[in-house]
Amino acid sequence: MSDNQEIILSARGITRDYVSAGGLFGKTETVHALKGIDFDLYRGETLALVGESGCGKSTLARILTLIDAQTDGELLIRGNPVNIAKKKVSAEMRRRIQIVFQNPYGSLNPRQKVGAVLEEPLKINNPEMPAEERRQKAMDMLLKVGLQKEHFGRYPHMFSGGQRQRIAIGRALMLNPRMLVLDEPVSALDLSIQAQILNLLKDLQEEFNLSYLFISHDLSVVKYFADRVMVMYFGEIVESATRDEIFANPQHDYTKTLLAATPKTSIESIRARVNAHKETA
Numbered sequence: 001m002s003d004n005q006e007i008i009l010s011a012r013g014i015t016r017d018y019v020s021a022g023g024l025f026g027k028t029e030t031v032h033a034l035k036g037i038d039f040d041l042y043r044g045e046t047l048a049l050v051g052e053s054g055c056g057k058s059t060l061a062r063i064l065t066l067i068d069a070q071t072d073g074e075l076l077i078r079g080n081p082v083n084i085a086k087k088k089v090s091a092e093m094r095r096r097i098q099i100v101f102q103n104p105y106g107s108l109n110p111r112q113k114v115g116a117v118l119e120e121p122l123k124i125n126n127p128e129m130p131a132e133e134r135r136q137k138a139m140d141m142l143l144k145v146g147l148q149k150e151h152f153g154r155y156p157h158m159f160s161g162g163q164r165q166r167i168a169i170g171r172a173l174m175l176n177p178r179m180l181v182l183d184e185p186v187s188a189l190d191l192s193i194q195a196q197i198l199n200l201l202k203d204l205q206e207e208f209n210l211s212y213l214f215i216s217h218d219l220s221v222v223k224y225f226a227d228r229v230m231v232m233y234f235g236e237i238v239e240s241a242t243r244d245e246i247f248a249n250p251q252h253d254y255t256k257t258l259l260a261a262t263p264k265t266s267i268e269s270i271r272a273r274v275n276a277h278k279e280t281a
């Protein structure tokens with residue numbers, strides 16, 4: 001956890017209902033996707049959100065990144081309430097929280113060269129910025145995420161999955177956010193590439209003092225990567241503790257079930273892969 005305990009984001013009783021028509025006899029149906037989520041995210045920490053498919057992880061990710069509105073409850077960014085449904089949100093707040101999705105293939109525009117992908121957030125956020133300055137910032141970011149100068153003019157399809165995820169991470173960082181929501185950022189990648197991307201994320205976190213909300217179904221990755229862990233089950237956080245506490249002494253039955261389903265070997269192997277990558281880097 002961070003030394004200075006500065007809270008970047010707080011969720012207080014966040015709920016999200018989805019109401020859909022077309023149930024039996026045309027009745028509406030309500031899915032209670034989130035049922036009162038409470039947590040604080042501190043500066044510089046990685047908070048993992050784990051749970052099985054359908055438990056509400058992506059719904060929470062969309063609310064935290066101001067893509068979707070909560071049905072009830074309060075979201076605070078550095079103490080300031082934000083509510084997109086009530087238009088209580090500034091461009092500055094949007095800038096501060098960015099998201100990286102699981103699928104680097106789907107999240108990049110195939111018709112945009114990498115340089116343009118990286119320049120776009122600056123173009124939208126600060127149209128007055130001179131073109132040359134924008135280009136330079138995009139080029140600096142390209143190198144920072146481990147790509148090369150000559151990649152600037154290439155299209156996304158010319159890159160591997162890992163390289164595309166580097167581009168997506170670079171794009172997310174262009175506006176100097178304080179927080180990234182990482183929604184299964186390495187799940188679509190080969191195991192050896194996962195280690196490289198996790199290392200890149202760790203380096204960037206240290207350099208920019210970033211806070212991460214790290215969504216994952218893979219507890220071996222979480223054990224390597226997270227400082228704290230929240231376990232979600234049917235729209236509720238059923239357990240929340242430090243990484244070491246969760247893995248050594250899980251309290252909730254569902255957490256125990258999740259842990260029992262993760263082979264010890266996979267936890268060891270992610271550590272070995274990451275260390276191997278560090279040695280060759």
Ligand SMILES: Nc1ncnc2c1ncn2[C@@H]1O[C@H](COP(=O)(O)OP(=O)(O)OP(=O)(O)O)[C@@H](O)[C@H]1O
Pocket residue numbers: 018019020031032033051052053054055056057058059060
């Ligand atoms: N637009 C929607 N309309 C109706 N129900 C939805 C909608 N989006 C999500 N849900 C429902 O809300 C619940 C939570 O879904 P959500 O996608 O947040 O879960 P998840 O944990 O992210 O799952 P996955 O890992 O499969 O993406 C599920 O029951 C899902 O069917």
